[in-house]
Amino acid sequence: MKSINFTVFVLGVLLLDSCVLKEKVTTVKIKNELGFERTFETVVLSKSDLNMEDLSTVGIKDKETGELQQTQLVDNDGDAIIDDILFQPKIAGNSEKVYELVNVTDAERPKAEELCxxxxxxxxxxxxxxxxxxxxxxxxxxxxxxxxxxxxxxxxxxxxxxxxxxxxxxxxxxxxxxxxxxxxxxxxxxxxxxxxxxxxxxxxxxxxxxxxxxxxxxxxxxxxxxxxxxxxxxxxxxxxxxxxxxxxxxxxxxxxxxxxxxxxxxxxxxxxxxxxxxxxxxxxxxxxxxxxxxxxxxxxxxxxxxxxxxxxxxxxxxxxxxxxxxxxxxxxxxxxxxxxxxxxxxxxxxxxxxxxxxxxxGQFKNQKEWESYLEAFSNQVNTPLVVKVLLK
The missing domain is CATH 2.70.98 (Beta-galactosidase; Chain A, domain 5)
Incomplete structure (x- = not known):
């Protein structure tokens, strides 16, 4: 069952001396406390969560596979400064994954069609x-x-x-x-x-x-x-x-x-x-x-x-x-x-x-499958992914 986006509670705060990722490695640990896989659920990392003033060159990498994640940079207030970076991790039931924040150029950032x-x-x-x-x-x-x-x-x-x-x-x-x-x-x-x-x-x-x-x-x-x-x-x-x-x-x-x-x-x-x-x-x-x-x-x-x-x-x-x-x-x-x-x-x-x-x-076969989707949706709303931002 595919899942959907919810506002994520950020439980840890990263203290950085600089807004640039250089020698320090920032990791983001995401825990799924539900018993089913969660995908298509959006994690939002803000400037304040990361204690960074500039997110424009930030990318997110799966620590295990090294794969750069699809991200989206968002300017919430129209001041031409990026406020949030979004991505959608894939987390198995009752498990956690670790991601690293890395510097990326526009050319390196994964591209995708603007479907939203x-x-x-x-x-x-x-x-x-x-x-x-x-x-x-x-x-x-x-x-x-x-x-x-x-x-x-x-x-x-x-x-x-x-x-x-x-x-x-x-x-x-x-x-x-x-x-x-x-x-x-x-x-x-x-x-x-x-x-x-x-x-x-x-x-x-x-x-x-x-x-x-x-x-x-x-x-x-x-x-x-x-x-x-x-x-x-x-x-x-x-x-x-x-x-x-x-x-x-x-x-x-x-x-x-x-x-x-x-x-x-x-x-x-x-x-x-x-x-x-x-x-x-x-x-x-x-x-x-x-x-x-x-x-x-x-x-x-x-x-x-x-x-x-x-x-x-x-x-x-x-x-x-x-x-x-x-x-x-x-x-x-x-x-x-x-x-x-x-x-x-x-x-x-x-x-x-x-x-x-x-x-x-053709998204759902019948009424029962749709209602199962709503059950999963509700569970995710009320048990959000646990996100911790850590500095090594």
């Missing part, structure tokens, strides 16, 4: 769309909202998360938008790569948020600002700011960082929110003809449903320390029936994971 990709799409109103080698998503911006409010055709008023059903491992975003600009409606037809036939409307789609008060759910309108943080072979991440909204007169401020890593079917949502102590993330129930499966022990919910001539499963996974329960919210109003995961807001922060699989992609 996202961008703002001004040619299609103002979508923000993201993908990896498994799945693709999008959300809608202020111009799309304005068009609805001014009765201009072609707008979208929704803070739900749309699913793009791709069935190829290469990037499709630019190709699908190009086809759509040339022939309106083109990306709603499957030309061999998949299609956009997932209805969002006012629903929560695949992981859109809401706040419950009484028997009603409240949610925001479209995002108002965006900033791409990174794209590359391992991760894409970006920032979205949401326009101020309210819950029955109570003001809410919200922003989020969304990331998607190589090999993952679920995006990570890191929400910053004020004005509420709880937050819910939802999955649309569409025609209400699917099977809803809730696992309260491991804090995941999945909705397996018929979809056109195929089947589709959506899911949310919540860290156990903030999980408050699930609810099937079934009403008559179109698009408002959702399966919700309730979460505790801790210091104005909430983290959860949401995503999907499509039968046509």
């Amino acid at each position: 990709y996202s961008r703002f799409v001004p040619e299609r109103t103002d979508d923000y769309t993201w993908e990896n080698n498994k799945v693709a998503f999008r959300m809608y911006g202020p111009r799309a909202q304005q068009m609805i409010e001014e009765n201009i055709p072609g707008g979208t008023l929704s803070s739900g998360v749309d699913a793009w059903l791709k069935k190829v491992e290469y990037s499709i975003i630019n190709n699908w938008y190009k086809k759509e600009m040339e022939n309106q409606g083109a990306y709603h037809l499957d030309s061999g790569e998949g299609l956009d036939n997932f209805h969002v409307g006012q629903s929560r789609g695949v992981g859109g948020v809401a706040i419950k008060k009484g028997n009603s759910y409240y949610f925001s309108k479209n995002y108002t600002k965006w900033r791409t943080i990174t794209t590359g072979p391992i991760r894409t991440s970006f920032y979205l700011e949401i326009g101020d909204w309210d819950v029955d007169g109570n003001p809410i401020k919200e922003s989020k960082i969304i990331s998607l890593d190589l090999g993952s079917n679920l995006s990570k949502f890191e929400v910053t929110i004020s004005g509420t102590d709880t937050l819910s993330a939802g999955l649309t129930l569409h025609e209400k003809d699917g099977e809803l499966k809730e696992n309260n022990d491991n804090a995941w919910v999945s909705y397996w449903q018929p979809h056109a001539d195929s089947e589709l499963a959506t899911a949310i996974v919540v860290p156990q320390n903030t999980f408050l329960g699930f609810e099937k919210y079934d009403v008559e109003t179109a698009d408002l029936s959702n399966a919700y995961a309730h979460m505790k807001v801790d210091n104005n922060k909430v983290v959860y994971y949401a995503g999907f699989t499509w039968e046509e992609s």
